[in-house]
Amino acid sequence: MKINSVAILGAGAVGSYMIWGLSSKKDLRLGVIGEGKRAKRLKQGCFINDQMYYPEVWTSQEAHNVDLLIVSLKYGALKPALDSIKTIVGKNTTVMSLMNGVDSEEIIGEVVGNEHVLPALIKVASRKENGYRFDSETTIGIVFGEKQAPFQSERVQTIENLFENTGLHYRTSEFIQEEIWSKFRLNVCNNLPQAILGVGVGCYQDSKHMKFIQEGLRQELEAIACAKGIDLSKVASSTRGSAVPAWAHYSTLQDLDAKRPTEIDMFSGTLIKMGKDLGIPTPYNKYTYHLIKALEEKNEGLFDYDQNDSRETCAK
Incomplete structure (x- = not known):
């Protein structure tokens, strides 16, 4: 099992951290979700830590059945985006929510099925200053894992392989909740x-x-x-x-x-x-x-x- 495509829904502070790290994977199709004026703005690039990045820009239909969907929206934007999430998620899609709070996985799971959702969180101190800026060395990063055994599941190992050698900080946990x-x-x-x-x-x-x-x-x-x-x-x-x-x-x-x-x-x-x-x-x-x-x-x-x-x- 290998992740060949990743879509990011929400290209703010958290999304920028993920774009920064995953852009280094040369054999990965990386896209951000955007339509209309948002898509036009995203196609101009994402300025992160004094460098411009140009991920692909996809509609939700174009991102359908992507291998991994990373949801990094503000909480108030989640419910309006549920139709888009439902469109993106296909039979083989894993969803990681890197949103704040304790109920985004539940909200997403009700729409796409809990079996698609891999619980996760992120700790990154970012600020908006001519794009987004963060200290990659001191950032704690992503924590993820299965709710129950087997904790080293195939999809957990696949995500680990995706993040390896990207600069992203990450770890798995047997106590993800x-x-x-x-x-x-x-x-x-x-x-x-x-x-x-x-x-x-x-x-x-x-x-x-x-x-x-x-x-x-x-x-x-x-x-x-x-x-x-x-x-x-x-x-x-x-x-x-x-x-x-x-x-x-x-x-x-x-x-x-x-x-x-x-x-x-x-x-x-x-x-x-x-x-x-x-x-x-x-x-x-x-x-x-x-x-x-x-x-x-x-x-x-x-x-x-x-x-x-x-x-x-x-x-x-």
Whole structure:
């Protein structure tokens, strides 16, 4: 078994890391999915780490039955893309979701069949700066594996062979569900508090108040994970993200800085729903959710009041 063709759906930060690595495989057909204006833009190339890359650009129909589909979309773009994913996936297609969160595999599996989905995650600290930039040496990279034995399945070995000698960092895991939840914990606890304060990640070392908020979010997430049978102690060595400087902004703050919608529904929004279903209180996540939603509204101009505003106010 060999992978001869790979399609990437979502050519942002994560997709750029995959394009950067897989472009070195000379016997591989590598394409990104795009149609209309997006396709036209992608055909102009992808600027990554000061170099231009030119993967093929395919429609979902042209990518049908590709050997490997890598889904690296923002969470809000996943459901609108499900028809395209269904078109791409053929009898022999393996799907790897490198999205944030803990439910993208389930959402995709409901459309194409769980047998096509190989659970995976990625840890890459990337920033948009004249294209996308990341430190290839310090990037932790891709973690993937089967949910149950045999863990060294034929498709796992095939993916390993694909990634070998590409520059991509990767490893397999026999506890992939716990690995995915461990990354989810990193995102919720590290991504969200700094986004509210609007400062670099050094805040978690420098402020006891930020640590307090971070700890409250962590305790709620771990209580939900435990109730769902996810034993995070199995992956105690997988609790760190890719190395970043103290001034770094994670994705939620990057989105707010750029006045884009965030993925807060995937983070705290998902935990609030799970907590409600399981009877587990999530006050830290509820407060964080509504604060970040309000910051999104601020970016949209909802609070751009002026002195001529006719609404009455009452001062006490």
